[in-house]
Amino acid sequence: MTRKRRRLTILLLALLSLGTATALVLSAFDDNLVFFYSPTKLKAAELPPERLVRVGGLVLPGSVEKGPGSRVAFAITDNAAEVAVVYEGILPDLFREGQGVVAQGRLEPGGRFRAVEVLAKHDENYMPPEVAEALKESGEWRPAEGSDPKAGYATQ
Amino acid sequence: MSDLARPPAGSALHRFASPARFLRLAGSLQPWLAGGTLLCLGVGLYLALFGSPADYQQGETVRIMYVHVPAAWMALFVYLCIALASASLLVWRHPLAGLVAKASAPLGAAFTFLALATGSLWGKPMWGTWWEWDGRMTSVLILFFLYLGLIALTNAFESPERGQRASAVLALVGVVNLPIIKFSVDWWNTLHQPASVMRLDGPTIDPSMLWPLLIMAAGFTFYYLWVMLLRVRGELVEARLRALQRLETEGR
Amino acid sequence: MGGIESFLGMGGYAAFVWPAYLLAAAVMGGFWAVSRAELKRRERQLQELEQRGGGRRRRRAEGPGGQVPR
Structure with missing residues (x-):
């Protein structure tokens, strides 16, 4: 029994020691584990213009301008904070x-962000369209969920 | 080595430690597990493909969820089972625990592969990319390599016991990856969205989609137990075979 | 017919939805089949060996209380 x-x-x-070591390593590398910057963080970070970075957030309603061609501008x-983005693709x-x-993409000297790739991010809500419609109509659409900023965008 | 084969006296696990008893138990469980698998997957597939609505944002691609999410859950669950079996192998020298871990590792690798592949098929149309090195995806890829490492290490030794003990140590080291996978979406900015089902304030999935998902997940769990027991039986027969062959060559 | 076509079309995402399901079916079905075939093969082998080996050796191989010798 004692041996067991x-x-x-x-x-x-x-x-226990393995867990502690991992936690320390992860917290030390915290900044490098971030997949994207928020517009606020991007402005504060003062990155060199040639550096390829990712910026994440919500597409500002009313900011999308398409054309000419496959060019898209949005914020x-x-x-x-907000960042103006241009993208072709x-x-x-x-x-x-x-x-x-x-x-x-890269942040241009003027403060405009030239994207080479745009990915969509969706939230953790899943529902049929009718339910989404009904929620919006009844005013039960809670901004904390829905398509509004979730932890990742607002706080980082 | 001699205490390896002896079931731990006075332990509650003692009852299942005898392979003969285990074989009887596994044999009587098998039809129930097989039936549970087929029933849940049958009903689950019907609901996933016909009986559930399209998503308000993602349209029909949400149906990929019904295989992607159960596969990802199983990838974690199977690893947890391997870790528990490894602990009982190392601490209590439970003879069957090593076989359970050995039989589970390829299954876990298969589930992890499915989670990665179906996630990729879902990510391309919705996110616009097959793969990104974000926290969730990277940590699941590490889990996949951990499984491959466990399989390789188990078979790397001449003696099966040594292989099982070595891979048990690796399995326990790899346990730190489980909370990283689970909380990666909360700790870091990731492309992958946060949890929808296993969250403190309740699921954020409409019931019409949650039920098919849970039934599919039950089917995947039954499948794992069913095929795992099948593989443990195979391992036990293999052990008998090896022992008999050794006796034959010695007796000659 | 239109119903089936629209079902198979998956709202234009057929190229992503169906491969996900087919892959899962192939991997899980294949894994079960391989595991079962392996068990059957080993059981056959064991049976042959036991018939060849005779009673005395078999009892020794099983060991006391049906233990698997290691």
Whole structure:
């Protein structure tokens, strides 16, 4: 019995120290694990203009201008700051005003973001269209869920 | 080595430690597990493909969820089972635990592969990309390589016990990856959205989509238990075979 | 006919939805089939060996209480 208990103690101690070490490493690399910057963070970060970065947030309603050709201009907002984006290429099917997007590209000296790739991000809500309609009509559409900023955009 | 084969005396696990007893139990469970798998997957597939609505944002692609999410849950669940079996192998030297871990690892790898592949098929039309190195996807890919490592390590030794013990150690080290996968979407900005079902304030999926998902997940769980027991039986027969062959060569 | 076509079309996403289901069916079905075939093959092998080996050896191989020898 004592041998078993000793093995169990060793195992638990090993797991505990492994967990602690991992937590320390992860918190040390926290900034590098971020997939995208929010507009607020991007402006604060003062990145060199040649650096390829991702900026994520919501497509500002009313900001989308299409053309000429496949050129699209829109603004990404985190409800605190916004970044003007220009992009030439194919947009994902989910791209629409008010929708979460992540754009990869470079910040030009004028403050405009030239994207080379635009990805759509969706939230964790799933429902049939009729339910979404009914929620909007009854005013039960809660901004905390819905297509409004979720933790990732607003706080980072 | 001699205490390996001996069931731990006085332990509650003692009853199942004997392979003969285990084989009887597995044999009587098998039809129920097979029936549960077929029933749940049958009903689940009907609901997923016919009996559930399209999503208000994602349209018909939401149907990929009914295979993607159960596969991803199983990828985590199977790893958890392997970790528990590994702990009981290392601490209590439970003879069947090593076989359960060995039989589960390829299944876990298959589920992880399915989660990654179906996620890719879902990500392309919705996000606009097959793959991105965000926190969720990267940590699940690491899980896939962990499974491959477990399979390789189990078979890397001449003696099966040593292989099982070595891979049990790796399995326990890899446990730190599980909370990372689960909380990656909350800790870091990821392309992948946060949890929809396993969250403190309740699911954010409409019931008409949640039910098919849960039934599919039950089907996947039954499938895992069914095929895992099948594989453990195979391992036990293999052990008998090896022992008999050894006796034959010695007796000659 | 239009109903079936629109079902198979998956709102234009057929090229993504159906491969996901087919892949899952192939992987899970294949995995079950391989595992079962392996069990049957080993059971056949064991049966042959036991018939060849005779009673005394078999009892020794099973060990006391039906233990699997290691």
